[in-house]
Amino acid sequence: MTPPTAGPLLQANKLERHFGAARVLRGVSLAVSPGECHLVVGPNGAGKTTLLRLLAGLARPSAGTVTIEGVPAREPQARRRIGLLSHQSQLYHDLTAVENLAFTARLYGVADPVAAARAGLAAMGLAERADEPVRRLSRGMIQRVAIVRALLHRPGLLLLDEPFTGLDQQSSEQTLALLALERAAGQALVLVTHDAHEAWELATHAHLLVRGVWATSGPRGGEGGEGEGEASLDDFLRRYREAQRG
Amino acid sequence: MGDFLRAALAVAAKDIRVEHRSKTALIAAIAFAALVLVIFNFARDAAAVSREMLAPSVLWITFSFSGVIALNRSFALERENAALDGLLLAPVSRSALFLGKYLANLAFVFTVEAVALPLFVLFFDVDLSGALGGIVLTAVLATTGFVAVGTVFAAMTVRTRFAELMLPLLVLPFLLPPVIGAVQVTARLLAGRPVSEIAGWLRILGFYDLVFVTLCLLLFPPLMDE
Amino acid sequence: MMTDALRARCLTRRGLTISALGLLGLAAVYLLALRYTPVERFQGLPQKIFYVHVPAAWSALLAFSLVGIASILYLWLRDPRLDRFAESSAAVGLVFSLVMLTTGPLWGKPVWGTWWTWDARLTFTLILFFLFLGYRALRGALQDPGERARFSAVVGILGLVLVPFVHLTVYLFRTLHPQPIVLKPSAPSLPEEMLRTLLLSLGVFTVLLVGFVTTRYGLATQASLQGGEDAG
Numbered sequence: 001m002t003p004p005t006a007g008p009l010l011q012a013n014k015l016e017r018h019f020g021a022a023r024v025l026r027g028v029s030l031a032v033s034p035g036e037c038h039l040v041v042g043p044n045g046a047g048k049t050t051l052l053r054l055l056a057g058l059a060r061p062s063a064g065t066v067t068i069e070g071v072p073a074r075e076p077q078a079r080r081r082i083g084l085l086s087h088q089s090q091l092y093h094d095l096t097a098v099e100n101l102a103f104t105a106r107l108y109g110v111a112d113p114v115a116a117a118r119a120g121l122a123a124m125g126l127a128e129r130a131d132e133p134v135r136r137l138s139r140g141m142i143q144r145v146a147i148v149r150a151l152l153h154r155p156g157l158l159l160l161d162e163p164f165t166g167l168d169q170q171s172s173e174q175t176l177a178l179l180a181l182e183r184a185a186g187q188a189l190v191l192v193t194h195d196a197h198e199a200w201e202l203a204t205h206a207h208l209l210v211r212g213v214w215a216t217s218g219p220r221g222g223e224g225g226e227g228e229g230e231a232s233l234d235d236f237l238r239r240y241r242e243a244q245r246g
Numbered sequence: 247m248g249d250f251l252r253a254a255l256a257v258a259a260k261d262i263r264v265e266h267r268s269k270t271a272l273i274a275a276i277a278f279a280a281l282v283l284v285i286f287n288f289a290r291d292a293a294a295v296s297r298e299m300l301a302p303s304v305l306w307i308t309f310s311f312s313g314v315i316a317l318n319r320s321f322a323l324e325r326e327n328a329a330l331d332g333l334l335l336a337p338v339s340r341s342a343l344f345l346g347k348y349l350a351n352l353a354f355v356f357t358v359e360a361v362a363l364p365l366f367v368l369f370f371d372v373d374l375s376g377a378l379g380g381i382v383l384t385a386v387l388a389t390t391g392f393v394a395v396g397t398v399f400a401a402m403t404v405r406t407r408f409a410e411l412m413l414p415l416l417v418l419p420f421l422l423p424p425v426i427g428a429v430q431v432t433a434r435l436l437a438g439r440p441v442s443e444i445a446g447w448l449r450i451l452g453f454y455d456l457v458f459v460t461l462c463l464l465l466f467p468p469l470m471d472e
Numbered sequence: 473m474m475t476d477a478l479r480a481r482c483l484t485r486r487g488l489t490i491s492a493l494g495l496l497g498l499a500a501v502y503l504l505a506l507r508y509t510p511v512e513r514f515q516g517l518p519q520k521i522f523y524v525h526v527p528a529a530w531s532a533l534l535a536f537s538l539v540g541i542a543s544i545l546y547l548w549l550r551d552p553r554l555d556r557f558a559e560s561s562a563a564v565g566l567v568f569s570l571v572m573l574t575t576g577p578l579w580g581k582p583v584w585g586t587w588w589t590w591d592a593r594l595t596f597t598l599i600l601f602f603l604f605l606g607y608r609a610l611r612g613a614l615q616d617p618g619e620r621a622r623f624s625a626v627v628g629i630l631g632l633v634l635v636p637f638v639h640l641t642v643y644l645f646r647t648l649h650p651q652p653i654v655l656k657p658s659a660p661s662l663p664e665e666m667l668r669t670l671l672l673s674l675g676v677f678t679v680l681l682v683g684f685v686t687t688r689y690g691l692a693t694q695a696s697l698q699g700g701e702d703a704g
Contacts, residue, residue, distance in 0.1 A: 019552060019617040058334055059472035074471075076337035084335055088328035092260070094267040099260075106256040107336035109249070133267070149332075395630060402623045406613035416606040416627065419599050423637040426645055450644075454637055461633060468547045469626050472618060 008033045009069060009081075009156050009188045010055065016063035017050050017212075024050045026212040027064070030190075034156060035204075037179070037189040039220070041196045041236075042209035043244045048192045051209065052161050055190060056084055068157060080108065083150035083158045087165035089142050090149065093135035097121055097145045100134060101152060108153035120148040140171030147178060158182065160191040164198050176202060196240065200233050208236065210243040250345075253338040257346025262353055264323055271319040272357065279312040279362040283369050297370045302432035305366050306388075306425050312362065313355045313389065314414050314421075317396040320351050321404035334470060344466035348397045348459075355393055359385055377435040380444070384431045387451040388424040394455075394462045395420045401469065420458075427451045477697050484690030491683030497676035501669065509665045521579040523669050527677035528572040529597045533635070534681055535565030536600055539607070540632025543625035555621035556696065558628055559611065560688035564681060566604040569597050592646055599638050603631045 008031040017025040024047045032038050042048050053059040055066055057073030068078035084090070091100045101117035110116050121130045124144045129137060134145065143163070150158060160179075164172045180202055183189055191199050196206070200220070207217040216239055220232060265272060286304045324330040333343055363381070367374055374381065396417050403412040428451065431444045505523040542558035545551075576594050577587040588594070607627050614620040 019621075022617065053472070056335060058331065076339075079335060079337040082335065084331065086328055086331065088331075090329050090332035091327055092264055092323065092329055093327065094264050094323075095260075099263065103256060103260045104332065104336070107253060107333070107338050109337075398626065398630070402610065402626070403613075405619065405623075406610070408613060412606075412610060412613060415602075415609060419602050419606070419638070420630070420634055422599065423634075423641045426641045430645070447644075450637075450641065457633060457637075458630075461630065465547075465626050465629065469622060472622075 010066070010190070011070075012055060012064065012066045014064040015051065015054055015061045015066065017047070017054060017059070018062050024212055025054070025061075028209070028212070028214060029064075030055075030207070030217075032157065032188045032190060034186045034188050035183060037183050037191060037199075037203045038205045038207060039196065039199055039203035040190065040192045040207050040209055041194065041240060043240075044194065045211075046209045047212045048194075048209055049161060052159055052190070052192050056082055056159050080153060081156045083153070083155035084161070085146055085150045085158065085163050086161040087163060089134070089146045091134050091142065091145060094133055096131050096133055097126060097137070098130045100145065101149055104149050105152055110153055116152060117148075120152055121145070124148050139166055140168060140174070143167060143171055143175060147175070151182070155187075157188045157190070160189065160193075162193055163191070164193070164195070172198065196233065196236060206232075206236055208240055208243060215239060215243050250339060250342045253336075253342040254345035254349065257333070257343055258349040258353070261320065261323075261347065261350030265319070265350075265354065271316065272354065275312045275316045275354075275358045276361050278315055279308050279358055280365055282308045282311060283362070283365055287369055297372070298436065301366075301370050301372055301436060302429045304370065305363075305432060306429050308362055308366065309359050309385065309389070309428075310392065310421050310425055312358050313393065314396060314417055316354050316358055317351055317393070317400045317417075318403075318410060318413055320347055320354075320397060321400045322409070325404050340467035340470045341463045343470070344397065344463060347401075348394055348462070351393050351397050351400075352390065355389055356386075359389065372436065374436075376438065380435040380441075381432060384428050384435070384448070384451070387448065387455060388428040391424045391451065391455040391458050392417065392421050394459045398462045398465065398469065401466075423454050424451060427454075477694065480690050480693040480697060482690075484687055484694065487683055487685070487687030487690050489683075490679060491687055494676055494680035494683045497672075497679060501673045501676050504669045504672065509669050510663060521575065523673045525572060525576060525579075526593065526670065527673045528568055528575075529593050530674060531677040531681045532565050532569040532572060532597055532600050532604075534678065535561045535568060535685070536603065536635065537632065538685070539565065539628045543628030543632070546621060546625045547629070552617070552621065552696075553693075555624070556692045557685075557689055558624065560685050560692055562604055562607050562624075562628075563688055564684040566601070566608060567684075568677075568681070569601040569604060572597050573601060590646075592642055595642050596639060599642075600635075603627075603634070607631070 010030065010032040012028065012030040015025050015028045015030075016023070028047075028051060030038065040048055040051065050059065054061050055073065057066065057068075057075075057079055060074065066073040068081050071078040073079070073082070091097075092103075095103075098114065098117045098121065101120060102113040105113035105116050118127070118130060121127055124147070126141065126144060126148075129141065134142060137145065158179075163175060167175065176199065179189060179191075179199075183202065183204075189202075191203070193199060200206075203220045205218065206220045208215040216236070283304065286300065286307075290300060321330070324333065334340070363385075366372065396413070399413055399416045400409075403409040403416065406412050427447045431447045431451075434444050501523060505520045509520065509523070511519075538561040539558045542554045542561065546554040546558065573594065576591075580589065581587055607624055610627060611620055611624050614623060
């Protein structure tokens with residue numbers, strides 16, 4: 001892991017996304033530094049997925065900028081620093097876990113792709129199932145392979161799109177524990193979800209996205225100060241419900 | 247340049263490995279080609295139309311239709327688990343992604359043609375002596391062009407609900423110049439005509455390839471970038 | 473200060489005016505074709521379809537070129553208006569080519585006894601028709617507006633580059649397999665009246681193209697503005 005650089009790792013300024021008259025994002029800014037976990041919550045249609053795709057450099061903003069360590073997100077140099085974990089595995093189910101990860105390693109220019117793939121899988125406790133087609137693995141195991149895949153090239157920023165969807169209790173907890181470890185090691189996280197409960201403990205910052213703008217945004221715990229975990233979550237959820245009704 | 251080719255080859259190798267694992271699409275395409283050849287044999291009035299007259303058209307209809315069928319799977323496999331996002335997120339040029347997909351598709355279609363050609367010779371009792379080299383060259387030239395365009399359209403139609411219908415509809419007009427040229431050349435080769443007569447058509451096929459492969463390489467990045 | 477909606481309505485109205493003028497011009501062409509121009513020696517009265525047929529094919533090709541150019545500009549500038557313009561041109565072009573393809577056989581049956589002939593112009597327009605159809609079908613099958621615009625633009629550009637190849641191969645094919653030259657006067661050079669009427673008709677069809685595309689574009693702009701207000 002490269003040591004944290006001065007200033008935020010990810011800097012998004014006044015992001016807008018529209019096509020013709022339809023406006024999906026209407027001026028969203030975000031700054032993420034290493035070791036932070038930013039929770040982005042919002043009702044369906046708020047623009048969460050669009051925001052994530054803009055941060056990942058997968059889509060072009062109609063206005064505003066996204067930079068990773070000062071480099072525009074769409075450039076290859078910036079893409080190297082990003083990992084994406086989605087509710088879909090991004091894996092080829094006919095190939096084995098090793099083949100999938102070796103392929104990703106090759107795309108990212110990781111040295112010795114096969115060895116790196118095996119090492120990553122072993123670290124996740126998946127060494128025995130490494131040479132089986134992915135379609136034979138359980139959803140929880142597939143999720144773990146996807147996590148290895150997202151972290152294989154040692155990104156500094158991990159973007160997560162509804163990562164707990166379809167996971168059972170145990171797998172969700174495992175995932176959370178893993179992400180907490182990553183965050184402690186300096187990884188920056190942006191986690192998009194429609195359910196604020198699951199990742200509340202993990203988050204350092206919480207943002208509510210409603211109809212393309214922040215309804216509330218800032219460090220977790222709100223204005224009440226630090227440590228008031230339960231109350232702040234209720235507060236956040238209250239505003240979420242208000243936003244959904246309004 | 248090295249990175250570009252390395253990425254393209256990695257994508258192509260991955261595609262070929264995936265296809266090799268299940269082989270369903272390949273077998274389906276070959277079976278389709280064989281079926282078309284069989285139907286053609288029975289669908290003509292043997293007294294009125296000789297096999298020689300029909301042969302070039304039959305060969306090229308078989309090649310082009312099986313080719314189009316083969317192209318559908320190329321992006322369907324990326325759709326299944328949002329693997330395409332993984333490809334787009336990687337620090338790899340989109341043109342390299344296209345090249346990889348294109349090479350894999352070429353390998354696939356060439357394989358189908360390599361099986362269909364001997365079947366064609368068998369079913370239609372065609373004398374290929376002296377013409378084999380020319381026909382293979384024509385097949386390579388014509389296929390190179392329409393697979394490039396087909397790969398781009400496959401990337402688009404996979405996002406629609408009726409991909410299997412949309413792809414042939416879009417590709418059909420683009421098949422015309424290569425197929426017209428290929429049939430003309432094939433007919434002349436089978437009739438033993440001198441090379442000078444077909445050189446012009448081969449040049450057109452080559453030019454078509456050059457223009458469309460380049461255009462597809464250039465258009466793929468703006469196509470993929472939201 | 474003109475609002476967007478008002479401007480769009482003005483555009484539609486202007487388009488309708490131009491189209492109306494074009495239709496008047498078309499009536500004039502019919503008159504001239506029937507009364508003014510000489511009757512062709514070999515083909516007789518049915519040959520006069522020439523004055524409508526050739527310009528219709530020409531308009532379809534012109535519409536397609538507009539789609540191609542707008543597509544190139546769209547990929548470069550990413551302005552939704554260019555996408556709307558391309559879509560309008562394609563819609564009009566589809567209609568022109570369809571009209572040409574249906575009137576051809578209708579008039580052709582009395583002349584050469586068959587409904588269809590692989591005449592260079594008909595064949596070419598048929599290919600254009602399929603390109604327009606594919607363009608439209610693809611647009612209809614895509615939900616996301618950005619994706620729809622991007623993908624159609626690529627189809628438009630590829631199609632535009634295809635056109636000369638189709639023309640070339642069909643021409644070469646026909647020189648090798650000569651088929652009756654239809655819809656062409658047998659004289660090596662067109663007599664004055666024929667030329668004038670043909671040129672007038674070409675002008676009229678261009679006016680019609682401009683009118684229809686403008687109207688369609690105006691209507692599409694109005695529709696998108698209304699849609700924007702409804703989407704939260």
